[in-house]
Amino acid sequence: MKFMSDFDLDLFVLGAGSGGVRAARIAAGHGAKVAIAEEFRTGGTCVIRGCVPKKIMVLASRFHDAFDDAAGYGWTLSTKPQFSWPALIAAKDKEIGRLSALYRQNLERSGVTQYQSRAVLEDAHTVKLLADGKTLRAKNILIATGGHPVIPHIPGAELAISSNEAFDLKELPKRILIVGGGYIALEFACLFHRLGSEVTLIHRGEKILRGFDEDLRDELMLAMAGEGITLKMNNTVAKIEEAPKGCRKVHYISGDDDEFDVVFFATGRAPNTSGIGLDNAGVTLKENGAVKVDDKSCTNVGHIFAVGDVTDRVNLTPVAIREGHALADTLFGNNAWTPDHSLVATAVFSTPELGAIGMTEQDAREKLIPVDIYRAKFRSLKHTMTRRQERTFMKLVVESKTDKVLGVHIMGEDAGEIIQLAAVAIGMGATKKDFDRTVAVHPTAAEELVTMREKVNVPNPGGAI
Incomplete structure (x- = not known):
């Protein structure tokens, strides 16, 4: 089935993360001529620096409990189990490389043209690839560029890391301060604790996990504190300074201070909409920079669409996948449908x-x-x-x-x-x-x-x- 008319492509996708890849593959399967551009690594946040590597590290951390629990079932370990952070990171990187390659292979098998380049909109139908300057005309364009972690603008912020860097630390920190109270902060707090770090979690709110059931919030805080994680509520970081031996001296808004090997901000993410030419195409953004879309993932420009975290609706990988699938079916599969955002299950991989x-x-x-x-x-x-x-x-x-x-x-x-x-x-x-x-x-x-x-x-x- 041929859709293209006076254009090079039926669909051009900016961003090869979960939502963009699904939309591209399904659209190509319906007979559309599709291209996708990704400036980093195919797979996006979830595969490369999000859900998948995070879950791998969570699973690694839980062996700490398993070794300890085994004694209750009659097992005696002849030697004390030893953990190697470099070995975990190497194994994680190998698996992420495999998954990224699999994503590329699946796109290739689906007939999607892939570009390793940043793509920028020159107008509402023209996309420029910055790697070589090539331009393409697309009948439809999909923005699936995801989001990125944000570190607050405070003195010494450059001395802190985000989740991006946490996956590739050269060594396991002895003392780590994690700032935040959402999914990412809690998951990393629990996994670093079990891998052997001394963990402090600081959050400006009274409780963690805003939006979750109050009983669930209370129970997890009790469990984390009971395991030995230090919780500092109603507080946050005012300033970070360099300290001897590569440490970080942290000053809290409460007036006290402390030293850590690593300060990790998990205080939110922002949509990747800057510098991709959305203004050239006349696409409307929300106040927070997210792409404004309707329930069909359509922007104010009728042939430009957006799915996933870049829209700041329900920022979960499976939701982005469904949004991308629905869009491809609607545009090219003669099967119009919209994802239901009202009832979405979620998991927090804390321990x-x-x-x-x-x-x-x-x-x-x-x-x-x-x-x-x-x-x-x-x-x-x-x-x-x-x-x-x-x-x-x-x-x-x-x-x-x-x-x-x-x-x-x-x-x-x-x-x-x-x-x-x-x-x-x-x-x-x-x-x-x-x-x-x-x-x-x-x-x-x-x-x-x-x-x-x-x-x-x-x-x-x-x-x-």
Whole structure:
């Protein structure tokens, strides 16, 4: 099927991350002539310096617990386990290289032309490749350039690192300060702690993980503090100075100070929209620099689209993939559809892990929806045999009138795996009775989701119980 008319291409994609690659491959599969440009490495943030290397490092860190827990099951290690940071980084780099190559191979097999270059819009249909100055005319253009970590403008900020550099540190820091209270900050705090660093997490808010259920936020803070991570809430960094032996002296807004080997800011990300010619094409941006799009991922310029973190909608890799797929199907596959951003499951790969889908209890009460709350907190069977005091926590938010399960919130081992299937049930509109009549798989932690029977007696909007 041929789509192209007076253009070189049916679709040009700026950025070969998860969303851009999916859109390019699906569009090419529908018969469109597609090209994609990437100035760094194919795979984008998730594959190269995000989800995948982060999860690899998380898994590496959890062996610390596994070796310790083994004694409770009769295992005796003849020598103390030794960890090598350089070996982990080398293994991580090898896997990332393999995945990046696989992305390139899949694009090639799909018939997508690939350019290793920064691409800039010269006008609404013309793209210039800065590597060689070549210009291409595209009927449709997709902006999928993702985002980048932001370090606050404070004195000494140049002495700190972001998540980009954290994946490639030459050695494991003995003392590390992590600034932030979101996914990235918590995941790195937990993994560095288990790999052997002395970790301090500082956050300007009272609690971590804004937007998550309050119980989940509280439980994770208790777990992290109980494992030995120092938490400094309602505080942040005012200034960083060089200290002897390559250390960093950190001055807090509270007035005190401390020294660390590494200061790591995980305080947010910004969309990559600067310097790619969006103004030349007349594309409208939001106040924060993100590309403004409608529910079909279309900008104010009818043939220019944007997906993924560059739009600052739901900044998760699977969401970017669905946005890219939907766009390609809509433009070239005679199958118009839009992703649903209203019900997206998520996981935080801290240790213990979090999984969440749907409304929090606070969401429901703010919307004056009467709800029944079910909670369970227990020590899993695994840890009845170990010295670890880790607890699993599960919570259901159920609409009182309809019995519909509005939200599921989990903390514990494999929470991310469990929440994936819980998301299927929630997406289908499952009720508490549906959960109750499901036979439990025993002995598992997940069985608590279908065996919780007692409501937590908490006040509902308007004073009803």
